[in-house]
Amino acid sequence: MSQPRIDEDEARSLARALVADLPPARTPVRDFLAAQFDRGLAWINHPPGHGGLGADVRLQAAVNHVIKEAGGPDAFEINPIGHGMCAPTLVVWGTEEQKRRHLRPLFTGEEIWCQLFSEPGAGSDVAGLAARARRDGAEWVADGQKVWTTMAHRSSWGLLIARTDPDAVKHQGLTAFLLDMSAPGVEVRPLYQLTGEAEFNEVFLDGVRIPDAARLGRVGDGWKVVLTTLMNERVSIGGVIPPRGSGPIARLVERYRELARTDPATARLHTGAVADLWVRAEVLRLANIRLSQLRTGDTPGPEGSISKIIAADLNKDVYSELVTLMGAEGLLYESYDKVRPVLAMEYSTPQKAFLRSRANSIEGGTSEVMKNVLAERVLGLPGDPRADKDVPWRDIPRS
Amino acid sequence: MSPTVDFTYTDEQLELRGVLRKYLAAHSPESVVRELMDSAGGYDRAQWKDLADQLGLQGLLVPEEYGGLGLGATELGVVMEELGAHLACLPFLSTSVLATTVLLSADGEAAAAWLPGIVAGEVTATVAVTEGRGAWDPAAITTEAVPACGGRYLVTGVKTFVPDGHTADLVLVAARSGGELLLLAVEADTPGLSRHPHSTMDQTRRFATLEFGGAPATPIGGDAAKALDRAHHVALAALSAEQVGGAQRCLDMAVEYAKNRFQFGRPIGSFQAIKHKCADLLILIEAARAASAFALWSADADAEGLPLAAAMAKVTCSEAFFRAAADNIQIHGGIGFTWEHPAHLYFKRAKSSELLWGDPALHRERISRLLELTV
Numbered sequence: 001m002s003q004p005r006i007d008e009d010e011a012r013s014l015a016r017a018l019v020a021d022l023p024p025a026r027t028p029v030r031d032f033l034a035a036q037f038d039r040g041l042a043w044i045n046h047p048p049g050h051g052g053l054g055a056d057v058r059l060q061a062a063v064n065h066v067i068k069e070a071g072g073p074d075a076f077e078i079n080p081i082g083h084g085m086c087a088p089t090l091v092v093w094g095t096e097e098q099k100r101r102h103l104r105p106l107f108t109g110e111e112i113w114c115q116l117f118s119e120p121g122a123g124s125d126v127a128g129l130a131a132r133a134r135r136d137g138a139e140w141v142a143d144g145q146k147v148w149t150t151m152a153h154r155s156s157w158g159l160l161i162a163r164t165d166p167d168a169v170k171h172q173g174l175t176a177f178l179l180d181m182s183a184p185g186v187e188v189r190p191l192y193q194l195t196g197e198a199e200f201n202e203v204f205l206d207g208v209r210i211p212d213a214a215r216l217g218r219v220g221d222g223w224k225v226v227l228t229t230l231m232n233e234r235v236s237i238g239g240v241i242p243p244r245g246s247g248p249i250a251r252l253v254e255r256y257r258e259l260a261r262t263d264p265a266t267a268r269l270h271t272g273a274v275a276d277l278w279v280r281a282e283v284l285r286l287a288n289i290r291l292s293q294l295r296t297g298d299t300p301g302p303e304g305s306i307s308k309i310i311a312a313d314l315n316k317d318v319y320s321e322l323v324t325l326m327g328a329e330g331l332l333y334e335s336y337d338k339v340r341p342v343l344a345m346e347y348s349t350p351q352k353a354f355l356r357s358r359a360n361s362i363e364g365g366t367s368e369v370m371k372n373v374l375a376e377r378v379l380g381l382p383g384d385p386r387a388d389k390d391v392p393w394r395d396i397p398r399s
Numbered sequence: 400m401s402p403t404v405d406f407t408y409t410d411e412q413l414e415l416r417g418v419l420r421k422y423l424a425a426h427s428p429e430s431v432v433r434e435l436m437d438s439a440g441g442y443d444r445a446q447w448k449d450l451a452d453q454l455g456l457q458g459l460l461v462p463e464e465y466g467g468l469g470l471g472a473t474e475l476g477v478v479m480e481e482l483g484a485h486l487a488c489l490p491f492l493s494t495s496v497l498a499t500t501v502l503l504s505a506d507g508e509a510a511a512a513w514l515p516g517i518v519a520g521e522v523t524a525t526v527a528v529t530e531g532r533g534a535w536d537p538a539a540i541t542t543e544a545v546p547a548c549g550g551r552y553l554v555t556g557v558k559t560f561v562p563d564g565h566t567a568d569l570v571l572v573a574a575r576s577g578g579e580l581l582l583l584a585v586e587a588d589t590p591g592l593s594r595h596p597h598s599t600m601d602q603t604r605r606f607a608t609l610e611f612g613g614a615p616a617t618p619i620g621g622d623a624a625k626a627l628d629r630a631h632h633v634a635l636a637a638l639s640a641e642q643v644g645g646a647q648r649c650l651d652m653a654v655e656y657a658k659n660r661f662q663f664g665r666p667i668g669s670f671q672a673i674k675h676k677c678a679d680l681l682i683l684i685e686a687a688r689a690a691s692a693f694a695l696w697s698a699d700a701d702a703e704g705l706p707l708a709a710a711m712a713k714v715t716c717s718e719a720f721f722r723a724a725a726d727n728i729q730i731h732g733g734i735g736f737t738w739e740h741p742a743h744l745y746f747k748r749a750k751s752s753e754l755l756w757g758d759p760a761l762h763r764e765r766i767s768r769l770l771e772l773t774v
Binding site: 272274275278284286291294310372379382385 | 405406657666679682774
């Protein structure tokens with residue numbers, strides 16, 4: 001259990017000391033992040049020695065703010081999956097040895113991480129996944145295919161969930177592993193999406209040997225590990241709090257103002273739509289602040305899904321309106337040359353952002369499944385009748 | 400840079416919510432609401448007095464020097480949310496929000512004359528601003544105040560959609576004297592004031608047309624334009640909290656019903672068509688809570704940002720409450736369309752609140768102006 005041992009002022013002064021001792025402008029990024037980790041300012045809620053001070057998770061925002069103001073690096077941007085999802089999972093489920101081995105290089109960006117959950121046959125129903133891991137002495141042998149793997153082509157490590165017991169019901173037959181992405185039998189291929197870019201990968205596992213020491217949590221606890229990761233994913237996708245009027249809505253307003261100068265008659269037709277989107281963006285921002293202020297524990301609850309659902313719809317609507325404001329120019333597209341972006345979800349053109357935004361309500365949990373979660377876990381509505389309940393995984397019908 | 404918004408509640412604020420919730424459960428159950436809906440006045444004077452004696456809520460915004468509680472807009476939000484959840488038939492929005500806010504901007508004499516009576520639950524009050532179709536637009540006021548003897552005025556004109564205008568003991572009327580906008584106190588039994596209650600779609604919230612035919616009035620001092628502006632925005636923020644309270648109650652009713660109503664051998668809440676409707680409402684209400692709390696916080700901490708925050712709250716909370724009230728009827732099916740079921744009471748309140756002091760389209764237009772998006 002983390003106890004609030006320090007307060008916000010102390011957290012801020014520790015961060016100030018960090019940027020004073022290692023001025024970001026003159027310090028290599030990795031050295032800065034290593035020091036940030038060693039001083040417990042990486043994930044302030046983590047235990048001492050694992051990048052934290054055992055403090056209240058909300059103090060991290062104050063620390064990040066000081067570092068950002070001072071021009072310091074952003075560990076999340078460098079290693080988004082590792083920082084936002086794998087680390088919070090490791091700190092909950094890892095052995096002391098695993099935490100000591102992995103958290104520091106993950107935070108400094110020396111070792112990039114990816115998560116290997118989704119499969120072609122297991123999208124919304126991740127717990128139905130089919131990649132197998134069979135025990136072989138002190139090792140496991142993994143076979144199968146993963147998909148939609150962000151950063152896999154640059155990753156040193158992957159958080160893998162595999163089926164270790166096909167005779168158990170689906171949620172109970174899973175186990176988590178820390179997969180060395182350079183191990184023989186791991187093949188990473190780009191997955192081109194409808195924007196023409198390959199932000200994601202397919203990962204093929206063919207007889208990959210994993211030492212039992214790289215198992216995360218107990219055999220059969222894989223689904224619990226997944227839940228820890230996914231709850232953090234929802235926060236890292238839906239819960240970022242930008243300043244008022246920034247981000248996609250700023251692009252929309254800027255384009256609108258340009259149109260108002262060049263073609264006021266057309267702009268006038270869109271004033272209401274732009275104002276409406278601005279209000280939705282601002283209210284989401286306020287709702288995120290509110291949820292973060294009211295949040296108590298370290299692990300976000302299902303309420304995190306609320307922000308994610310709102311953000312997905314808003315982002316789709318903002319970019320759709322942005323391309324609409326472009327008029328005929330919106331018919332054009334820069335290039336469909338197959339490329340790999342350096343940073344995931346980086347903004348380049350309105351048209352690309354518009355196309356990319358379609359995934360917002362699919363990735364990290366479809367809005368439909370999230371509504372089920374909200375209805376069942378927050379509102380307490382009864383679950384759907386399920387065809388896979390109490391059935392051994394191997395007997396569940398699948399496509 | 401504006402100060403940082405704070406959405407957390409203190410223990411005292413949570414306690415206030417608990418106490419009021421208990422009070423309203425006992426004193427404003429659905430049976431009482433239905434009784435008062437059918438009454439001429441629309442509220443029970445004895446209950447209003449009892450609320451003042453027990454909880455002193457009428458003086459929530461009133462400083463202690465006038466006998467009030469001296470609390471802020473966050474507490475106001477807590478109270479409005481509970482009143483909205485219970486559809487409490489009380490002249491709170493008119494007396495303790497609108498009129499009180501106006502009196503707090505007036506000169507000390509007027510405040511000292513009226514606030515103690517309001518705090519004690521002995522005087523109800525309202526503000527008569529709107530004319531014609533009911534838009535809150537001080538610039539368009541045509542009601543005239545003509546100077547008479549002893550610093551008093553005679554007021555002539557017609558005010559429409561005055562909240563609780565038929566029962567208020569004190570009417571604070573906005574009128575023009577030459578080019579100047581004034582706020583004047585008119586006592587209800589003054590000759591020259593005739594009051595015509597409307598038959599309202601939402602029977603739990605009453606409005607009246609007030610005809611002033613040379614009614615004697617005392618100016619309350621202060622800057623009337625500023626006072627009205629503030630009262631408008633504080634009232635919108637308060638209304639938004641009431642809308643949140645109503646919306647949440649609708650969702651609670653819908654969820655409860657969806658869990659217990661069986662069709663096709665299953666609770667209807669296990670169908671995604673119903674489940675997703677409920678989840679959508681949860682999402683809308685969560686956004687509405689943030690918008691409302693921000694407007695309330697702005698009322699205390701960021702006067703400059705208040706007009707935008709209040710308009711955003713009006714837009715967001717109106718849409719959330721209307722949708723919650725409408726979907727609550729839909730989820731209930733046939734029973735939700737009956738007179739005996741309370742769903743229609745919330746639906747009518749939702750539409751009435753949506754239209755009061757400007758619909759979402761009008762407030763979006765105001766937002767466009769404030770953001771300088773208007774071409």
